[in-house]
Amino acid sequence: MAGDELSGLLDQQVAVLMCTYNGAHYLQDQLDSIENQKYKNWYLYVSDDGSQDSTRDILRAFEAKTDWLRVIQGPRNGFCQNFLSLICNGLIKADYYALSDQDDIWHEDKLLRAVKVLSDIPCETPALYCSRTKLVDERNNETGLSPLFKHAPGFRNALVQNIAGGNTMVFNHAARKLMLEAGPDANPVVHDWFLYMVVSGCGGVVIYDPVPSLCYRQHAANLIGANDEFIARLRRFGLMLSGMHRRWNTRNIEALSGLREKLTPENRYIYDEFSRFRNASLWNRLVGLYRTGIYRQTLAGNVTLWLAALFKRL
Incomplete structure (x- = not known):
């Protein structure tokens, strides 16, 4: 990247929004990886959800060393509401x-790559960058990669699937x-x-980046990203049959309702x-799924999607 181009990018400030809860065991590694970013124009905001371990001590030490950190008291209502409260905090600009x-470890070019991609998009256009991840164990030994999604991201996919973890996401103002319009009280x-x-x-x-931007640590308290595809498929199928996917869809539809006119x-x-056909008769559910073109990223995922429509589990 040319010097003038890099200089222009560095004029853009990044607010790093981190949520913590009893994360002392791995927190220092993550803070070090943020401090070591090639992109230096960032400020770290941490919403701590009532940690009882040494998380706050680690944060205070980092603040004293860098002066690039502000700690905020979280809402103590789970990680989703903690992140939403931070995203919707009007004091952060x-x-x-x-x-x-x-508990992750960012690659040193994570922010630089994201900002470079996002800076090519007009500032008035909402834009979201996300990426694949490298999976590591508790000792930071590589164990695999997150799934590589090859179909284009879009709303038809987003209604029934998330393509990347929030830990990879960078978005514009x-x-x-x-x-902010959806608000911190949305309940997705x-x-x-x-x-x-x-x-x-x-x-x-x-923008979905197929190149991993961080090491996603898998440990006893964090098993969401486990990379056993067969077990993951069985789990998703079981969740579908149990009605969990249907309950998730209901919550997401309701959370999105406040922005319906913005769609x-x-x-x-x-x-x-x-919203309509998932509660309709069998024939109308299948026709509705076909007409809207809603899709998941893999063949197995789409089979599960059609089975969910068949059994009224959408």
């Missing part, structure tokens, strides 16, 4: 916003304004999935049809 977990299943739905639904741009006309039609 920046050009871009990067979500951060407490136009996307942040949409989240998870904040990152909701962000994908909001940006893709409201005419924004979603593009095409996406408003898809949203309304999805």
Whole structure:
């Protein structure tokens, strides 16, 4: 990257939004990886949800060393509401916003790559960057990669699937304004999935980077990203049969309702049809799924999607 181009990028400030809760064991590694970013124009905001371990001590030491940190008291209502409260905190203002977990290790070019991609998009257009991740164990030994999704991101996908973890997400101020309109009291299943739905639904741009941007640590308290595809498929199928996916869809639809008028006309039609046909007769459920073109990223995922429509589990 040319020097003038890099200088222009560095004028743009990134607010790194981290949520913590009893994360002392791995927190220092994550803070070090943020401090070591090639992109230096960032400020770290941490919403701590009532940690009882030494998390706050580690944060105070980092603040004293760098003076690039502000700690905020979280709402103590789970990680999703903690992230939403931080995203919607009106006192935080920046050009871009990067979500951060407490136990990952960022690649040193994570922010630089994201800002470079986002800076090519007009600032008035909501934009969201996300990426694949490298999976590591408790000792930071590589164990694999997160799934590589090959189909284009979009609202038809976002309604039924999140393509990337929030720990990889960086978004611009136009996307942040949409989240402010949704508000911290929205009650989606998870904040990152909701962000994908909001940006893709409201005419924004979603960029999925197939190159991993961080090491996603897998440990006893964090098993969401486990990379056993067969077990993951069985788990998703079981959740579908149990009705869990249907309950998730209901929550997400309700959370998105406040932004319905902000959806593009095409996406408003898809949203309304999805809200309607998932409760319709068998034939209308299948026809509705076909007509709207809602999809998941893999063949197995789409089979599960059609089975969910068949058994009224959408």
